[in-house]
Amino acid sequence: MIAVIPFPDISPELFTIPIFGMEFALRWYALAYIAGIIVGWRIVLGAVRRPRLWQDGTPAMTAKQVEDLLFWAILGIILGGRLGFVLFYQPGHYLAHPAQILKVWQGGMSFHGGMLGVLIACVLYSLRHGLRMLSVGDLLSMAAPVGLLLGRLANFINAELWGRPTDLPWGVIFPGAAAQDCPDVIGLCARHPSQLYEALLEGLVLGAVLLWLAYRRGALKRPGWISGCFFIGYGLARFIVEFARQADAQFMTLGNPLGHALELGGGYGLSMGQLLSLPMIGFGILLLLIIPKAR
Structure with missing residues (x-):
C-alpha cells in the first residue's frame, strides 16, 4: 500500500464574529496578507536603519518614507493582484461579468499581477520623492518572500492550488470532489502539496538568500542586485514547481x-505560470548584467 498523508483538519477561518446579524470571519489567507505586510515592513525598516549596509553609509530611504511607501505597496498588491488574475487567467469570464471583478473576497489573486502593481508603485513613489528607484526595488524585493511564504501556507490550509496526482510518500489527500477527480486513479487520490513546495522555495529559501546577500555580501551597495536575484529566484522556483502543480x-x-497555456507539441507545453515567469527570469538576468557595469 502506498503511503499518503491525510489532509490536516484545519478550518480556513480562524474565528467568526457575529455583528448586527451578520458574521465577519478572519480567514488564514487574509491573515497571511496582513502578517506578510507587517513583517516585510519590519524587514525594510531594519535595513534602512543600518547605514553600514549602504553605499557611502546613506540608506535609500528614511523610516518615515518607508511608512509612506507601505500604503502605495498595499494598493499595488491588491489592485495588481486582482487585475492580474482577471487579465491573465479568466479574461473571458470577467468580461462577461465585470461586476465580479470587485468581489475580491471570493478569491482570485495573481502574484505576477501583484508584483507588477508593486513595481508600478515603486516607480511612481521613487519619482515623486526623488529616490534611487533600484534601491527602493531592492528593499521591496527583500520583503516579498515572507509574504510568499505565508500566502502559500494559507493556500495549503485552504486546500487550494494543489498539485498533480502523485504516488510519492508525501502525497496529500486533499478534500473535495475536484481534488479527488483524478483520471486512472482507483480509490483516494494523493496530490503533490505544491503550495508547500512554493512556500519552501519562493519564501524560505529565496528570502534567506536575499537577506544573506544584503547583510553578509553588501548587495545593497550595488543598486538593483537584490532585485535581479529576486526576479531570477522567484521565476526559477515558480517555473520548476509548475511541473508538479x-x-x-x-x-x-x-x-x-x-x-x-502554450502547447509545444508531443504532449509538451508551458503553463500560464511558467509563461509569466520567463520574463521575470529574463529581466533579472538583465539587471545583474547591466547594473554592475553602470556603476
Missing part, C-alpha cells in the same frame, strides 16, 4: 489534460 481548470480540456 495542477493547472487552472480553464486551461484544461480533453485534448490538453495538463492545462498548457
